[in-house]
Amino acid sequence: xxxxxxxxxxxxxxMTNKKSLKCEQHLGHNAMYWYKQSAKKPLELMFVYNFKEQxxxxxxxxxxxxxxxxxxxLFLHLHTLQPEDSALYLCASSQGEERETQxxxxxxxxxxx
Amino acid sequence: GQNIDxxxxxxxxEGAIVQINCTYQTSGFNGLFWYQQHAGEAPTFLSYxxxxxxxEKGRFSSFLSRSKGYSxxxxxxxxxxxxxxxLCAVRDPAxxxxxxxxAGTRLFVKA
Numbered sequence: 001x002x003x004x005x006x007x008x009x010x011x012x013x014x015m016t017n018k019k020s021l022k023c024e025q026h027l028g029h030n031a032m033y034w035y036k037q038s039a040k041k042p043l044e045l046m047f048v049y050n051f052k053e054q055x056x057x058x059x060x061x062x063x064x065x066x067x068x069x070x071x072x073x074l075f076l077h078l079h080t081l082q083p084e085d086s087a088l089y090l091c092a093s094s095q096g097e098e099r100e101t102q103x104x105x106x107x108x109x110x111x112x113x
Numbered sequence: 114g115q116n117i118d119x120x121x122x123x124x125x126x127e128g129a130i131v132q133i134n135c136t137y138q139t140s141g142f143n144g145l146f147w148y149q150q151h152a153g154e155a156p157t158f159l160s161y162x163x164x165x166x167x168x169e170k171g172r173f174s175s176f177l178s179r180s181k182g183y184s185x186x187x188x189x190x191x192x193x194x195x196x197x198x199x200l201c202a203v204r205d206p207a208x209x210x211x212x213x214x215x216a217g218t219r220l221f222v223k224a
Contacts, residue, residue: 004155042117043156043200043214056211090155101146102212104155 003027004105006091012111013081021076021108023091029103030096032074034066037088037107049074050096081112115139117215119201124221125191133186133218135201143206147175147186150198150217159186159199188220196222 004025013019025032034046048056049068063085065077074091088107094100117137125131137145144163148156162168162177162184174187186199198217205211 040121040216042216043202045211045213048211058211101158101161104148104157106155 004091004093004103006089006105006108008108009106010109010111012113013078014113015081015083017081018077018079020078021089021091021110023074023076023105025072025074025091025093025103025105027093027103029093030071031094031100032068032071033092033094033102034074034076035090035092037090039087043090046076078110081110083112086110086112115205115213117201117203117213119199119215119218121216122219122221124223125188127191127193127222127224129191130187130189131191131220133188133199133201133220135184135186135215137182137184137201137203137213137215139203139205139213141206142179143204145175145177145184146200146202146204146212147173147184148200148202150200152197156200191222193222193224196220 007022031050033048036044045058046060047066052068063080067075088109090107091105092102094102119135146161147159149159150156160175162175165177167176172189177184198219200217201215202212
C-alpha cells in the first residue's frame with residue numbers, strides 16, 4: 001500500500017477516443033506529479049501541481065490535459081492520442097518542498113491503437 | 114544539458130555485494146535520490162543524498178560526490194527479491210519541483 005492510487009491500471013484506446021486517468025493520494029501531501037515512463041527511457045516529468053496550482057508543464061502536447069481539483073486528486077485527460085503515447089503513466093505526490101521524497105502510484109499502462 | 118547516466122543492466126549472485134553507479138550533469142543540484150522499481154510496480158524510495166559521503170540504511174548504502182557528479186548505490190547480502198530496476202534521480206533547484214531521472218539499471222540476482 002503506497003498511499004497513492006491510480007485508476008484504471010490498464011487502458012486501451014483508439015486515437016479518436018477521449019479518456020481520463022485518475023490519481024488519488026491519501027498522504028496529506030501538497031504536491032502531485034504526472035510522469036510518463038516508456039520502455040528503456042527515463043521517467044519524463046509531465047506536470048507538477050503544488051497546492052492545486054500548476055507549477056510545471058514540461059512542454060507536454062496539448063492532447064494531454066491535467067486537472068487538479070484539490071490537493072488529493074489529480075486527473076490526466078487524454079484526447080486524440082498517438083501510438084507513441086503508449087506508455088506507463090505514473091502519478092506521484094510529495095509533501096511539497098524541495099528534497100521531499102516522492103511517493104508513486106502503481107501507474108496506468110496505456111496502449112493507443 | 115541535463116543528463117544522468119547509469120548502466121543498463123547488471124547481474125549479481127545471491128549473497129554477494131553489487132555497486133550501481135550513477136553520473137550526472139545538471140544545471141543545478143539539490144539532492145540525489147535512489148528508487149527501486151520492481152517490474153510492473155511503482156518506484157519506491159530507497160535513499161537520499163545531498164551532502165558528500167555515505168548514507169547507510171540496512172543492506173543498502175548510497176554514496177555521493179558532488180564535485181565529481183557521481184553517486185553509487187551499494188547493495189549487500191543480495192537476495193532474489195532485490196531483482197529490480199534501480200533509478201537514480203537528481204533534484205534540480207533551478208527547475209522548481211523538477212526531478213530528473215536516469216533510465217534505470219536492471220539488476221538480475223541469480224542463485
